[in-house]
Structures are given as structure tokens and as C-alpha cells.
Amino acid sequence: AKKHKFWETQPVGQFKDVGDTSLPEGPIEPPTPLSEVKQEPYNLPSPYEWTTCDMDSEETCNEVYNLLKNNYVEDDENMFRFNYSKEFLRWALRPPGYYKSWHIGVRAKTSKKLVAFITGVPARIRVRDEVVKMAEINFLCVHKKLRSKRLAPVMIKEVTRRVHLENIWQAAYTAGVVLPTPITTCQYWHRSLNPKKLIDVGFSRLGPRMTMSRTIKLYKLPDQPATPGFRKMELRDVPAVTRLLRNYLSQFVVSPDFDENDVEHWLLPTEDVVDSYLVESPKTHDITDFCSFYTLPSSILGNQNYSILKAAYSYYNVSTKTPLLQLMNDALIVAKKKDFDVFNALDVMHNESFLKELKFGPGDGQLHYYLYNYRIQNALRTSELGLVLL
Numbered sequence: 160a161k162k163h164k165f166w167e168t169q170p171v172g173q174f175k176d177v178g179d180t181s182l183p184e185g186p187i188e189p190p191t192p193l194s195e196v197k198q199e200p201y202n203l204p205s206p207y208e209w210t211t212c213d214m215d216s217e218e219t220c221n222e223v224y225n226l227l228k229n230n231y232v233e234d235d236e237n238m239f240r241f242n243y244s245k246e247f248l249r250w251a252l253r254p255p256g257y258y259k260s261w262h263i264g265v266r267a268k269t270s271k272k273l274v275a276f277i278t279g280v281p282a283r284i285r286v287r288d289e290v291v292k293m294a295e296i297n298f299l300c301v302h303k304k305l306r307s308k309r310l311a312p313v314m315i316k317e318v319t320r321r322v323h324l325e326n327i328w329q330a331a332y333t334a335g336v337v338l339p340t341p342i343t344t345c346q347y348w349h350r351s352l353n354p355k356k357l358i359d360v361g362f363s364r365l366g367p368r369m370t371m372s373r374t375i376k377l378y379k380l381p382d383q384p385a386t387p388g389f390r391k392m393e394l395r396d397v398p399a400v401t402r403l404l405r406n407y408l409s410q411f412v413v414s415p416d417f418d419e420n421d422v423e424h425w426l427l428p429t430e431d432v433v434d435s436y437l438v439e440s441p442k443t444h445d446i447t448d449f450c451s452f453y454t455l456p457s458s459i460l461g462n463q464n465y466s467i468l469k470a471a472y473s474y475y476n477v478s479t480k481t482p483l484l485q486l487m488n489d490a491l492i493v494a495k496k497k498d499f500d501v502f503n504a505l506d507v508m509h510n511e512s513f514l515k516e517l518k519f520g521p522g523d524g525q526l527h528y529y530l531y532n533y534r535i536q537n538a539l540r541t542s543e544l545g546l547v548l549l
């Protein structure tokens with residue numbers, strides 16, 4: 160198998176251990192006494208130094224935004240690159256109980272330029288019946304000009320060290336590449352909202368025997384949601400949405416353990432960051448269903464007519480009365496109304512039940528989910544995963 164020099168030294172499920180039922184589910188290594196956690200940062204190659212990125216600072220937030228805008232994840236054909244907005248980054252990195260020290264940058268000592276970034280945010284993740292305090296690790300980015308200098312392993316060790324200093328011993332993360340060892344592997348699906356633009360920029364191709372006008376008609380959506388009582392979520396809905404979401408997520412093997420503070424942060428609508436809607440029964444005023452999606456535009460690399468693709472990503476959805484198919488169609492309708500070009504979803508939770516029927520098409524590449532220092536006996540089905548990372 161491919162040599163994973165770094166990951167074979169880490170407390171993660173190793174490929175050689177897959178199927179070994181003698182290894183118990185749960186933490187792989189016990190916590191270290193805090194006095195034994197390395198107190199000083201790991202050594203970087205001499206031209207570089209650590210920096211903590213204060214996302215409250217307009218200037219630093221700008222530096223992080225530009226580093227990611229120019230150097231973060233691209234599609235496999237290098238036609239698009241994620242373009243996380245500054246307000247999205249502030250939202251993603253400052254949830255309840257966050258640690259500034261987990262927003263880690265690397266600067267060139269001479270120019271002081273930000274050349275790499277990695278982050279963690281605290282989260283309570285339930286794995287089967289255990290609620291575990293974890294760090295969600297994200298936004299690992301090394302400037303294109305500094306690739307294969309082995310910076311990523313030392314950045315991962317440094318964020319791990321800072322997480323350990325807060326007495327947290329597990330983490331969750333995703334990657335587009337296979338590392339030891341995925342707890343599940345998901346597929347991206349895309350639903351065209353603006354097929355003409357998607358075809359113009361090369362995201363989609365005109366189907367065989369299809370004309371452009373036939374394609375536009377195929378993806379046309381009503382002007383208004385179909386479900387009576389479908390409305391934007393408001394602050395007063397937090398308690399009811401928390402109850403609804405906790406109940407729904409309890410069916411999955413791995414899912415966030417959201418409380419009202421978490422729901423207020425992660426799911427209350429924030430302009431150009433996250434949108435959430437619910438169904439309030441017109442008769443009983445009960446809140447019976449919920450859907451949400453986050454805003455993550457992509458830069459279009461090398462197209463004369465367009466520079467940005469507006470993408471909505473399915474986040475957390477709960478259906479108890481309204482069929483999930485109808486609820487998600489209403490999500491597509493409001494996303495189209497808000498001028499999104501495409502609506503993305505992973506085949507997690509119950510998403511498989513609506514993807515094909517709502518005209519989603521499979522995307523390129525997969526998303527692998529990982530837990531750090533926590534063994535899961537057997538890989539999960541994607542329908543057993545109730546966790547969406549940004």
C-alpha cells in the first residue's frame with residue numbers, strides 16, 4: 160500500500176488493523192498528563208515561524224481569506240477553487256467555546272507573508288452512545304510555492320499539541336485523499352440551478368441529444384416553495400429546532416451533539432453564510448421539519464465571462480411530517496431564488512433518498528471522513544453518518 164510515513168506514526172486506525180475485532184472501539188491512546196504535553200511549539204524549517212491568526216482582526220482575516228482564495232482546494236481538473244468568504248471564515252472558526260490558539264498560521268520570517276494555515280474548533284461529537292469532546296480540524300492550506308516541503312505533518316502535529324493543551328484527545332477531519340483510515344467515504348452530488356452558466360464555465364456538459372433550451376427547462380423550478388408554513392428560521396425558533404435536530408440526529412452512528420448555543424451559532428440564518436428554513440404547521444404551530452444550506456462560492460479559473468460560481472451546500476435537514484423529497488425541493492427553490500448556480504449535497508444521512516429524483520448528478524472525487532485517536536470497529540455506511548464538516 161502507499162507509504163503513509165506520517166500517518167503510520169499517529170494514533171489513527173491503521174490499514175493493517177482493519178477487520179481486527181480484537182481491537183476495542185474507542186480511544187486508541189489514553190490522555191497524556193497535561194504536564195507531559197510538549198509545552199513549546201514544534202520546530203518549523205528555519206525560514207518560517209508560527210503565528211496565531213486573530214480572525215477578529217480585519218487585516219489578519221484578509222490575509223487568511225487571500226491565502227485560501229489563491230491556494231486552497233481545487234477540483235481534480237484545476238478549473239475551480241474554493242473561495243470561502245471572510246464572514247464565512249469568521250462564522251466557521253468562532254463557534255461557542257472556540258480557542259484563538261487553534262487558528263494557526265505560518266509566516267515567512269523575512270516578508271511576514273502568511274504562507275500556511277490550519278485550524279481546529281471544539282465540538283461535541285457523539286459516536287454511538289458516547290459523546291466525545293473533539294476538535295474539528297479544517298482549512299489545512301500550504302501556499303502552492305511551498306508544497307512538498309513536508310510542512311503539513313508539522314502543522315498537524317502543532318494543532319494536535321495545542322488541542323492536547325486544552326485536554327482534548329480526539330479529532331474529526333475530512334480529506335479528498337485516502338489516508339489511514341476512513342470511517343466512511345462520501346460522494347459529492349450537484350443539482351444544477353443555473354444550467355446555462357454551469358455549462359458555459361465547464362462545470363457541466365450538455366447531455367447527449369439535449370439542447371440548451373431543453374436543459375434549462377429540465378432544471379426549471381417553481382417560483383415559491385410548495386410546503387405550507389415553510390419560512391426562514393428565527394431566533395425564537397432555536398429551542399424547537401434544537402429539540403427537532405437532536406432527536407433526528409440521534410439515529411446516526413456519528414453526529415454532532417448540538418445544544419441551543421450550538422444551534423444558534425451554526426443554524427441561525429447569517430447573510431451569505433448559512434440559510435435555514437423550517438416548516439411551522441399552520442394549524443398547531445408545531446415545528447415539524449427543517450432544512451439548511453451554507454454558502455461557499457468557488458473561483459472559476461480561466462473563464463472570460465464569469466469569475467465566481469455561487470454554490471449552496473446541503474447542511475442539516477430534518478423531515479418528520481413533510482416528505483424529505485418535498486422539503487429538499489423547497490430548499491432548491493429558495494436557493495435558486497437567492498441566485499445560487501448549483502446546490503451541492505453529500506450522500507450522507509438520508510440524502511440518497513432524494514438525490515436522483517431531484518435531478519442531482521454525481522460529482523468528481525470523494526470525501527473521506529476521519530477520526531483521530533478513536534477507533535470505529537467497521538467503516539460506516541454513508542447513511543449512518545450524521546456529520547457535515549464545512
Ligand SMILES: COc1cc([C@H]2SCC(=O)N2c2cccnc2)c(CCCN2CCN(C)CC2)cc1O
Nearest residue numbers: 232233234239240241335347457470522523524525
Ligand atoms: C467540478 O466538480 C467538483 C468540484 C468540487 C470542488 S473542488 C474546489 C471547488 O471549487 N469545487 C466546486 C466547484 C463548483 C461547485 N462546487 C464545488 C467538488 C468538491 C470537492 C471535490 N474534491 C476536491 C479535492 N479532490 C482531491 C477530491 C475531490 C466536487 C466536484 O464534483
